[in-house]
Amino acid sequence: MKRILILLLIAVAFSLAAQENSKITLEDIFVKGTFRAQTVDGLKSMNDGMHYTTMEQGVRIVKYSYKTGEEVAVLLDVSKLEDSPISSFQDYELSEDETKILLTTNKKEIYRHSFTAQYYVWNSVTEELTALSDDGPQQGAIFSPNGDRIAYVRNNNIFIKNLKFGSTSQATFDGEKNKIINGLPDWVYEEEFGDFTAPTGFNRSMWWSPNSEFLAYVKFDESEVPEFSIPIYAGMAPTHEEFKLYPGENTYKYPKAGEKNSTVQVMSYEIKTKMSIPVSIGEETNIYIPRLKWTPENDLVVMRLNRWQNQLDVLYANPYTGETREVMTEKNARYIDVNFLNTFTYLDNGNFVVLSERNGWSHLFLYDKEGIEIGPITEGNFDVTAFYGYDPDKEVYYYQAAAESPLQREVYYIGEDKEERGKISTLEGTNRADFSANFSYYVNYYNSATVPNYTTLHETKKNEQLRYLQDNTVLKNTVKSMNIPQKEFFTFTTSEGLELNGYMIKPADFDSSKKYPVFMTQYSGPNSQSVSDSWGRGVGWNEYLAQEGFLVVCVDPRGTAARGEDFRKVTYMQLGKYESDDQVEAAKYLTRLPYVDAENIAIFGWSYGGFMTLLTMEKGGDLFKAGIAVAPVTSWRFYDTVYTERYMRTPQVNAEGYDENSPLYHAGDIKGKLLIIHGSADDNVHAQNTYEMTEKMVQAGVQFDMAIYTNRDHGIRGGNTTMHLYTKMTNFLKDLLQ
Known part of the structure; x- marks a missing residue:
């Protein structure tokens, strides 16, 4: 009996010790990352919609098959290049024809989304890796649609690199810190007009025309915006040695409520003539230009928002002359949510889709190319929360909504005739889809209050799950074993x-x-x-x-x-x-x-x-x-x-x-x-x-x-x-x- 009691006491002691050892610690959460859920980042569809690319270990870009998940090709491996000027990279972008890759290295954060970097270009035809510029850090680099040029910003001025000849031309010359910004948003635009669902947020304000003949950009004149200064001390991590005795300061333009904003001007830069044409945006200067876009027919689209943000006008501009005409106006008795900007999407036929709250809920509406409303795409007492796009082959729209509960998100489709409709997500919780370029496949990112990120790949036509990409089995087992509430x-x-x-x-x-x-x-x-x-x-x-x-x-x-x-x-x-x-x-x-x-x-x-x-x-x-x-x-x-x-x-x-x-x-x-x-x-x-x-x-x-x-x-x-x-x-x- 005594022996049994001793064994029981030992078992209890071990059990208590195990429970004690399995307790959550602050180090687990904030240092070790013990409970950090894994996900599938950086998966990018290729043009054919049948393959995707990923960045691996910051040195390789690999092409995979959506259908099989098998590696098809290695598009780039900088570790295997002879005399490579870089050992790794932090991000990448393929040109439209997928023969060139823009690599981002040496990123240095400025604010929430903005950063400087050293960019490199990989040409898969010539197998050459070259620096975009040797004249200092760059910002906002972006390929032209034909892949022949890259626009970027340095010291608040726009430069354009001709990749065929290796030459660089300067498009603007008046850039100056805390005064004139060309091609980049000012602080308040970056912070408040950004699309936080996008990986890069809002860190450039220039857009190429589809035919690559024009680069439209917004010029910000911050001259009259009040400055705000933040003291900088020596501190630690990183240490500012120069401020050990006397603090320095970061002075930047910050418009507080009721104060002056930047004056904005829309410009259309013609590549052939190297001329910037001012675009007419009206006489009122106390406005915002939160987005520019291009129609498939190469008309420049200007989105003009009044200061109170309850009226947004969509203007079409002739990029050669800068003349504009008003196409549509969205009004709201209170304010227009920033999701209107993020969702505004042109279809291949020139029609466009908007997300409007005009009927008391957020819903998708279709307009023709001249701004005439065709009608609502979605209806009901629920909010559409994201628009994924339109598949012209199947003639269906894909979107995310909180239709079953405001606590959850589902992924849906609806046909043009509204007869064909349904839900493609199957799990209750929060679902987000990422479709391939031709909508043949999609990746579903799912999680719930009890399930960490569960990422699966599906064939759209049959709505069939092909495989899972990440199921966080280790994390789920850890949470279960520790009896976490x-x-x-x-x-x-x-x-x-x-x-x-x-x-x-x-x-x-x-x-x-x-x-x-x-x-x-x-x-x-x-x-x-x-x-x-x-x-x-x-x-x-x-x-x-x-x-x-x-x-x-x-x-x-x-x-x-x-x-x-x-x-x-x-x-x-x-x-x-x-x-x-x-x-x-x-x-x-x-x-x-x-x-x-x-x-x-x-x-x-x-x-x-x-x-x-x-x-x-x-x-x-x-x-x-x-x-x-x-x-x-x-x-x-x-x-x-x-x-x-x-x-x-x-x-x-x-x-x-x-x-x-x-x-x-x-x-x-x-x-x-x-x-x-x-x-x-x-x-x-x-x-x-x-x-x-x-x-x-x-x-x-x-x-x-x-x-x-x-x-x-x-x-x-x-x-x-x-x-x-x-x-x-x-x-x-x-x-x-x-």
């Missing part, structure tokens, strides 16, 4: 009768008879979505906190995505009001749950979520024992024109909307303990927001904790920064709530 979705009804969606992550040993401290996490920004049936960031800080005994809760308030235009745009002219009301309602709902420790609730958010943390704590008072606001906006007067005015118009016409919902004006109402954090070199949400907020709290007698991370931008990364940040936030929560 998972999201549980719920809804609740507010005092106004509104149903909101949320998720909850409970500790693995959850006991409904006990009470748990609550960690509320949220973002809450316009058209964002945190509560979705998706893997998201997978096993991360939320799961770690649940493991440490917190009840983690997230609620999407009014203003968030996939529930129709009225739900999405109710926050118009008063950002923060309804979102913070709903977060307070969420906290009140939680206090009524028997397993919630109502005396120990904290709220957290980053960026817009930081703004929401502050405003919610001010409104909720004693509801919140603690809060963490990272890189928060504290007044929309401090933020940029494009984003802020899209939702708020200008401070000159909506002062009340700006100030009534600004945390600065209610700083004295914060009752709980606050930790406020910022990167000193945040070019997006300036540290000014935090400095002004903390001064208001000082004068109101509100105590707070504060952390400033030297030379860190909006993401607060680099070196040991991430570990330090999350350790600090974790300790703050544990000290106050447990």
Whole structure:
């Protein structure tokens, strides 16, 4: 009996030790990448739609068969080139005829999407690898459709390399830092008009005509845009030795709400004559030109958006003369979402597709080449969230939608006659498709709250899965063996009768008879979505906190995505009001749950979520024992024109909307303990927001904790920064709530 007892004690000890060893650590999440889901990046369809290419180890570009998955050819292997000027590359682009490859090396980030690089060109016919330019770093390099030329920018001027003769011509000569930019977006265009579903975002503003005879570009005159200066210290990772005694500064043009934007001009550069022709965009200069496009017939398309962003005009321009005519106008009582720009697509026959909210939901509409509406492609009380294209052989359109639930995404097709329609995705959760050039095949990227990235390849005609490309078996087994808690979705009804969606992550040993401290996490920004049936960031800080005994809760308030235009745009002219009301309602709902420790609730958010943390704590008072606001906006007067005015118009016409919902004006109402954090070199949400907020709290007698991370931008990364940040936030929560 004694022997059995000893063996049982040993078994229990080993079991406890195993559980202890299998606990999530911050190092697992942020250093080791233990829970990082694998995916299939950089798969690019070739023109025939039957093959694709991938980059491998940064040295090879390999051609594969969609049908078999077998390697067909190695298009380039720089490790096997004699006297190769490069040992690796970071990205690549094939020319239209697929005989040349543009390689990106030595990338150096500037802002979120922009970077400088050294580009090289591989010619598969001559088997030569040559530098695009030896005169310094370049930006935005792009092939002409015929593959004979590459346009790029250096020092804010456009250059064009003739690949046949190896000669380079300069197209513009007036580029100057913080004054004139040719062919690249200014800071606010890059940040706010980008397509965040695209790998490169929005880091160039020049477009070749289909016949390669013209290069259209936008010229930005930043002369009258106010400057903002960010101090740069010696710091670490990387160290700025030159600033050890006296700080330096990064000064750039940043238009805050209500201030002057860049004046923009559209230019059409003719390759043959080497002349830039100004394109007529109207007399009004207080406008945006967020996109240029070309029709299949080589007409230049100018998308002109008014300052309030509630009217977008599509103009056709003659590239030889610069004369324009208006083709269509999209209007909205509130604002036109940036997805209109991202989805606007020309078909081969000259017709085009737009994504409009004109009927209260986001849907696809078809127009003929002259801008006459043919009719809606999709209809119903759901939002279309992406357009994948049109297959002229099958006469069907492919798109993504949240038709079955706002928490999920499915992939659909619909015929021109609307008789043929259906869903091609089969798994419940979040699906995204990437079709081959001729729509014969597609890759489906699937994940859910319980399934990490599951990537499969399908034949479109039969909708038959040919094979999986990545199933994350190792990660799934790791998560299962560690008994990591998972999201549980719920809804609740507010005092106004509104149903909101949320998720909850409970500790693995959850006991409904006990009470748990609550960690509320949220973002809450316009058209964002945190509560979705998706893997998201997978096993991360939320799961770690649940493991440490917190009840983690997230609620999407009014203003968030996939529930129709009225739900999405109710926050118009008063950002923060309804979102913070709903977060307070969420906290009140939680206090009524028997397993919630109502005396120990904290709220957290980053960026817009930081703004929401502050405003919610001010409104909720004693509801919140603690809060963490990272890189928060504290007044929309401090933020940029494009984003802020899209939702708020200008401070000159909506002062009340700006100030009534600004945390600065209610700083004295914060009752709980606050930790406020910022990167000193945040070019997006300036540290000014935090400095002004903390001064208001000082004068109101509100105590707070504060952390400033030297030379860190909006993401607060680099070196040991991430570990330090999350350790600090974790300790703050544990000290106050447990």
